[in-house]
Amino acid sequence: MVDLSMHLMDIVQNSIRANAKTIDILFEEKTKTHTLTFVVNDDGIGIDREMLKKIDDPFFTTRNTRRIGLGVPLLKMTCEQTGGNLEVKSEPEIGASVKAVYRTDHPDCLPLGDIAGTLSLLLKANPEIRFRVLYRLDDDEFRFDSDELKQLGIELDTAEMFFALKEFFAANFEELFRKRPSGSYLC
Amino acid sequence: MTEIKTLADLKKKQEEVKSRIDLRNKAENPEARVQVKVAMATCGIAAGAKKVMEYFVEELEKRNIDAIVTQTGCMGYCFAEPTVEVILPGKEAMVFGYVDNVRADEIIERYIKHGELVDGIIPQNYDTIEHEER
Numbered sequence: 001m002v003d004l005s006m007h008l009m010d011i012v013q014n015s016i017r018a019n020a021k022t023i024d025i026l027f028e029e030k031t032k033t034h035t036l037t038f039v040v041n042d043d044g045i046g047i048d049r050e051m052l053k054k055i056d057d058p059f060f061t062t063r064n065t066r067r068i069g070l071g072v073p074l075l076k077m078t079c080e081q082t083g084g085n086l087e088v089k090s091e092p093e094i095g096a097s098v099k100a101v102y103r104t105d106h107p108d109c110l111p112l113g114d115i116a117g118t119l120s121l122l123l124k125a126n127p128e129i130r131f132r133v134l135y136r137l138d139d140d141e142f143r144f145d146s147d148e149l150k151q152l153g154i155e156l157d158t159a160e161m162f163f164a165l166k167e168f169f170a171a172n173f174e175e176l177f178r179k180r181p182s183g184s185y186l187c
Numbered sequence: 188m189t190e191i192k193t194l195a196d197l198k199k200k201q202e203e204v205k206s207r208i209d210l211r212n213k214a215e216n217p218e219a220r221v222q223v224k225v226a227m228a229t230c231g232i233a234a235g236a237k238k239v240m241e242y243f244v245e246e247l248e249k250r251n252i253d254a255i256v257t258q259t260g261c262m263g264y265c266f267a268e269p270t271v272e273v274i275l276p277g278k279e280a281m282v283f284g285y286v287d288n289v290r291a292d293e294i295i296e297r298y299i300k301h302g303e304l305v306d307g308i309i310p311q312n313y314d315t316i317e318h319e320e321r
Binding site: 001005006009010013017063065066069070071074114117118121124125126148149152153154155157158159160161162163164165167168171172175 | 190191192193194196197198200201204207208227228229230232233237240241244245247248255256257258260261262263265
């Protein structure tokens with residue numbers, strides 16, 4: 001994976017496959033501790049204890065189309081290579097939580113990539129799922145809830161609104177990222 | 188067009204395009220639409236499926252083709268990612284492998300518009316290594 005937005009797309013796909021109705025995505029950048037925390041929480045079918053043990057095993061997957069599953073192992077690799085860590089928690093039937101911590105003062109920290117494009121693609125392809133996004137950068141934040149858009153009558157699955165949403169996310173992230181102090185490897 | 192930055196801007200945009208969307212929804216029933224499913228598992232993402240999906244959304248819209256572009260999981264053809272499944276109304280699903288923007292253009296122009304077969308089709312009876320071993 002070249003950037004964090006690819007991991008985001010990948011980990012969220014796991015939640016979708018677990019029949020999640022609500023998916024919470026959190027990014028938290030902290031200048032003080034030089035960390036970026038990336039969390040995906042869902043209310044899907046969850047992961048049982050046996051599977052949880054094997055979750056970072058690249059030769060374990062729940063699919064039967066292939067015998068390897070690299071999504072979580074790759075995420076673990078990219079956060080650990082910066083000195084961070086990965087934590088996967090789950091309660092069967094209630095949901096799952098994937099939390100990856102990256103050290104942003106490490107040169108191997110992945111760039112964020114196209115978060116705006118990834119989010120708008122996820123919304124377009126999964127209009128029935130409620131996505132809540134919180135991006136926190138020290139004391140500033142950007143919040144988003146796809147239910148609010150639905151209440152405004154916005155049709156997420158149309159091409160027209162896909163472009164509008166992409167622009168919306170890009171403009172908001174741009175404004176937020178302008179507040180990022182210099183010296184961070186994150187970009 | 189002014190910048191879209193707030194929820195109100197999004198709402199305004201929705202109102203602007205509403206008539207176009209309604210017209211399209213009325214014109215055809217969902218079964219008559221072309222379906223494009225981009226495989227978006229780890230293998231697909233790493234191979235550039237996001238770019239291909241954006242390309243399909245953008246180009247189908249530009250070329251006025253009523254299609255639903257969505258995501259699917261891994262179909263077991265990891266070696267041929269990015270893979271795209273195209274379902275033309277009333278026809279069987281067709282899976283294309285090694286799809287980049289050039290091939291996506293070919294799929295739209297030749298397969299979706301005219302039903303012609305193009306390179307890169309993964310036959311339905313293709314056995315993955317996994318199936319063979321069983």
